Amino acid sequence: MPPGSPGSPGPSASGGAGTSGSDLLLTGLLSGAVIAAAVAAMVNLVLSRRKSLEDERARVRTTCAEAFEAVARYKEFPYAIRRRRNDTAAEERVRLSDELRGLQARLSYFTAWMRGEDADLSTAFDDLVRNLRRTAGGACHDAWLTPPAQSDADMNSAPGVVDLSDLTMYEDAYIDAVSNHLDALIKTRRIFRLRRS
Numbered sequence: 001m002p003p004g005s006p007g008s009p010g011p012s013a014s015g016g017a018g019t020s021g022s023d024l025l026l027t028g029l030l031s032g033a034v035i036a037a038a039v040a041a042m043v044n045l046v047l048s049r050r051k052s053l054e055d056e057r058a059r060v061r062t063t064c065a066e067a068f069e070a071v072a073r074y075k076e077f078p079y080a081i082r083r084r085r086n087d088t089a090a091e092e093r094v095r096l097s098d099e100l101r102g103l104q105a106r107l108s109y110f111t112a113w114m115r116g117e118d119a120d121l122s123t124a125f126d127d128l129v130r131n132l133r134r135t136a137g138g139a140c141h142d143a144w145l146t147p148p149a150q151s152d153a154d155m156n157s158a159p160g161v162v163d164l165s166d167l168t169m170y171e172d173a174y175i176d177a178v179s180n181h182l183d184a185l186i187k188t189r190r191i192f193r194l195r196r197s
């Protein structure tokens with residue numbers, strides 16, 4: 001039966017060679033939309049992972065800085081003890097002892113946190129805290145044996161009376177360990193996450 005005669009089949013309904021231009025256009029548009037959605041999802045995933053890495057690094061950086069601040073506060077106690085008030089000696093003993101006890105608890109917290117975070121970081125912080133307690137703790141002991149400040153002049157310590165210079169190398173080692181850990185954190189997390197993708 002010739003095409004176009006009554007009863008002859010029309011254009012192929014099966015989508016073969018007779019597919020209309022509008023069908024091709026619709027297919028192309030749908031394919032483009034699917035590709036665009038996939039690209040958008042991939043970009044969102046990359047940005048989300050990048051933000052997660054930055055948040056993790058910021059959290060570690062903040063905690064390490066707070067740990068170093070606790071060390072710095074401990075180093076101030078030999079001076080604070082020497083400058084304690086003379087007129088309320090008993091209250092000053094209680095006040096300074098309570099503050100030092102709270103600070104010791106903070107150092108213990110950071111010591112435990114470092115152990116759960118990274119072995120090298122933990123070693124550096126353990127060394128710092130151990131030597132802090134030996135050097136600054138010894139200076140605190142000596143400070144309690146001196147009379148309390150009774151005048152403005154007593155607020156000044158003579159050079160060498162409190163010597164904490166032994167701690168510098170341990171502080172530097174800790175700062176280096178923090179820097180190395182933050183760098184490794186970014187690299188390790190990025191590689192791990194890319195492998196999971």
